[in-house]
Amino acid sequence: MSESTGVIAENLHRGYSVGKKRVEVLHGINLEIQEGETIFLCGPSGAGKTTLMYILAGLERPEQGKVWVDGIDLYAQNRRQQAKIRNQRMAYVFQNYYLMPELTAMENVMMPAMISGRDMAERAKASLSRVGLDHRLDHLPAELSGGEQQRVAIARALVNSPRIIFADEPTGNLDSRNGSQVMEMLLELAREEQTTLVVVTHDEELARHSDRTLIVKDGLVAD
Numbered sequence: 001m002s003e004s005t006g007v008i009a010e011n012l013h014r015g016y017s018v019g020k021k022r023v024e025v026l027h028g029i030n031l032e033i034q035e036g037e038t039i040f041l042c043g044p045s046g047a048g049k050t051t052l053m054y055i056l057a058g059l060e061r062p063e064q065g066k067v068w069v070d071g072i073d074l075y076a077q078n079r080r081q082q083a084k085i086r087n088q089r090m091a092y093v094f095q096n097y098y099l100m101p102e103l104t105a106m107e108n109v110m111m112p113a114m115i116s117g118r119d120m121a122e123r124a125k126a127s128l129s130r131v132g133l134d135h136r137l138d139h140l141p142a143e144l145s146g147g148e149q150q151r152v153a154i155a156r157a158l159v160n161s162p163r164i165i166f167a168d169e170p171t172g173n174l175d176s177r178n179g180s181q182v183m184e185m186l187l188e189l190a191r192e193e194q195t196t197l198v199v200v201t202h203d204e205e206l207a208r209h210s211d212r213t214l215i216v217k218d219g220l221v222a223d
């Protein structure tokens with residue numbers, strides 16, 4: 001445990017073996033994300049943006065290197081402790097929303113609150129209200145537009161007041177108007193809550209919103 005807050009990556013290496021072939025993706029990445037910062041990870045397709053984000057987010061173990069989250073050495077923790085850190089401090093927004101199809105908007109947003117055992121319904125309602133979906137509480141995902149589904153996913157991400165939100169191509173399935181709206185909403189809410197926000201996108205135009213943009217290329221990152 002160290003005194004620092006935010007996310008620190010030290011010398012991250014990750015590659016994949018497919019059959020006899022080996023692909024080296026990350027070649028020793030070092031970076032520091034301050035608490036409350038909005039950071040975009042950009043770069044060409046296949047450069048390793050998602051791989052890097054998953055490692056920072058506790059979703060994929062690096063082959064070498066360390067990730068510190070609020071001073072905790074993430075991958076030195078056992079699986080249960082890692083799950084607890086993810087549930088208490090982190091939230092995720094994905095390109096495909098990953099809503100449970102058989103649950104209503106309200107029930108989807110209540111899910112992480114149930115896991116962490118807090119008062120569910122009020123928090124879920126408040127969170128959906130913040131993304132402008134008070135009138136869609138009882139709709140199933142299939143009864144919502146793409147933009148609305150992503151707003152439910154954002155409400156779900158916010159419900160436990162996470163320290164860090166990781167968003168992987170959050171506007172990738174939306175047209176440009178809906179995409180901008182969703183991105184602006186995510187940025188505004190993260191700023192209001194002083195939540196650290198890490199966004200992966202190949203759309204450098206969106207990166208104008210960030211405090212800092214890092215380009216992932218050739219296995220390394222550059223400002």
Ligand SMILES: Nc1ncnc2c1ncn2[C@@H]1O[C@H](COP(=O)(O)OP(=O)(O)OP(=O)(O)O)[C@@H](O)[C@H]1O
Binds near residue numbers: 016018025
């Ligand atoms: N599980 C896996 N097994 C084998 N190779 C993988 C695996 N996951 C990723 N890769 C390879 O690692 C490289 C980086 O993938 P990654 O998804 O991190 O890139 P990206 O920068 O997010 O790309 P995009 O913008 O196209 O989504 C790619 O060449 C991909 O084929």
